[in-house]
Amino acid sequence: MTKVFYDKDLDQAVLNGKKIAIIGYGSQGHAHAQNLRESGYEVVVGLREGKSFDKAKEDGFEVKAVAEAVKDADVTMILLPDEHQAKVYNESIKDNMKPNSALAFAHGFNVHFSQIVPREDVDVFLVAPKGPGHLVRRTYEEGAGVPALYGIFQDVTGEATQVAMSYAGGIGAGRAGILQTSFQEETETDLFGEQAVLCGGMTSLVKAGFETLTDAGYQPEVAYFECLHELKLIVDLMYEGGLENMRYSISDTAQWGDFVSGPRVVNEDTKARMKDILTEIQDGSFAKDWVLENQAGRPRYNAINNREYNHPITQVGKDLRELMPFVGEAVNK
Numbered sequence: 001m002t003k004v005f006y007d008k009d010l011d012q013a014v015l016n017g018k019k020i021a022i023i024g025y026g027s028q029g030h031a032h033a034q035n036l037r038e039s040g041y042e043v044v045v046g047l048r049e050g051k052s053f054d055k056a057k058e059d060g061f062e063v064k065a066v067a068e069a070v071k072d073a074d075v076t077m078i079l080l081p082d083e084h085q086a087k088v089y090n091e092s093i094k095d096n097m098k099p100n101s102a103l104a105f106a107h108g109f110n111v112h113f114s115q116i117v118p119r120e121d122v123d124v125f126l127v128a129p130k131g132p133g134h135l136v137r138r139t140y141e142e143g144a145g146v147p148a149l150y151g152i153f154q155d156v157t158g159e160a161t162q163v164a165m166s167y168a169g170g171i172g173a174g175r176a177g178i179l180q181t182s183f184q185e186e187t188e189t190d191l192f193g194e195q196a197v198l199c200g201g202m203t204s205l206v207k208a209g210f211e212t213l214t215d216a217g218y219q220p221e222v223a224y225f226e227c228l229h230e231l232k233l234i235v236d237l238m239y240e241g242g243l244e245n246m247r248y249s250i251s252d253t254a255q256w257g258d259f260v261s262g263p264r265v266v267n268e269d270t271k272a273r274m275k276d277i278l279t280e281i282q283d284g285s286f287a288k289d290w291v292l293e294n295q296a297g298r299p300r301y302n303a304i305n306n307r308e309y310n311h312p313i314t315q316v317g318k319d320l321r322e323l324m325p326f327v328g329e330a331v332n333k
């Protein structure tokens with residue numbers, strides 16, 4: 001089995017006395033900054049003026065313009081949207097990093113697809129949490145954590161591995177598991193997972209189920225509870241104990257349906273399309289398309305986003321969640 005590292009395997013002192021600049025204060029940024037601070041490390045946040053700048057200040061951080069935050073940092077972690085990283089790196093980061101400091105990422109996209117060519121006199125690593133930033137923060141506060149991958153692109157100081165692993169520990173990943181990877185593996189598997197399974201695959205499955213039921217005349221509220229709300233409860237059982245734990249809790253009737261009907265929905269044809277998606281990620285065509293979409297001002301992204309927002313599942317979900325305060329606070333409020 002691949003070696004999985006935990007807090008007991010880490011030398012957390014490696015980061016002591018080092019200044020960590022967190023660039024961006026969004027989903028991952030707020031979580032890394034707050035977890036690292038609570039793990040005892042010195043954190044400065046780098047941002048343009050705006051909503052996040054004010055939020056990071058409210059949360060008690062020293063907040064500076066990106067170029068200023070980077071200047072005396074020992075580790076610069078870029079937690080901006082992937083599509084803005086190259087511009088900010090070239091304009092504000094590249095010429096301001098100290099030699100022998102470390103440049104870090106939570107996803108390998110920009111380095112792997114050569115949108116950012118890092119300076120040769122700095123360490124370059126990634127620490128990629130395998131979970132959304134708001135859960136990186138929430139699980140840390142609960143005394144748990146989200147697993148993370150670390151990978152080294154360039155090690156000029158001989159310390160890159162220790163620093164990367166300690167950083168992963170500082171955000172709470174040492175409670176859940178830290179695995180070594182490469183920029184290529186992290187980038188390709190992360191893109192594949194989010195497109196085919198976790199986000200793209202899941203939203204398409206949920207909407208297809210919802211539409212099948214509502215098109216057949218069933219109530220949208222019933223379809224919402226059946227295909228979206230209950231998904232969390234089912235996935236929680238898988239998270240806690242694998243497929244077998246979920247199957248233990250559901251009825252035998254459901255398990256029989258799982259066995260005979262699941263493969264009629266997701267089958268060898270689906271896997272062939274998953275393979276196409278993986279190939280487009282590996283050969284760089286997905287990345288090229290995403291870079292061009294951004295350069296063109298996101299016409300397709302915005303049109304699809306608008307259409308999705310107006311899907312009936314969105315409205316019925318809003319109405320039902322208002323009546324279920326225990327469901328919790330949405331992270332986008």
Ligand SMILES: NC(=O)C1=CN([C@@H]2O[C@H](COP(=O)(O)OP(=O)(O)OC[C@H]3O[C@@H](n4cnc5c(N)ncnc54)[C@H](OP(=O)(O)O)[C@@H]3O)[C@@H](O)[C@H]2O)C=CC1
Binds near residue numbers: 025080
């Ligand atoms: N989202 C996730 O859970 C995960 C993300 N990752 C990776 O982490 C990285 C960050 O992603 P994510 O957290 O989703 O990013 P977000 O979209 O949440 O980042 C938004 C932050 O970036 C700031 N920002 C945007 N543009 C600029 C700019 N031009 N100059 C300065 N600040 C800017 C925003 O500030 P403002 O308020 O001013 O707009 C805000 O603070 C990416 O590489 C992503 O792939 C990896 C694992 C999971």
Ligand SMILES: CC[C@](O)(C(C)=O)C(=O)O
Binds near residue numbers: 133
């Ligand atoms: C699953 C989406 C993700 O890869 C993540 C939260 O891990 C992302 O890029 O946001």
Ligand SMILES: [Mg+2]
Binds near residue numbers: 129131194
């Ligand atoms: Mg991911």
Ligand SMILES: [Mg+2]
Binds near residue numbers: 190191
């Ligand atoms: Mg991702």
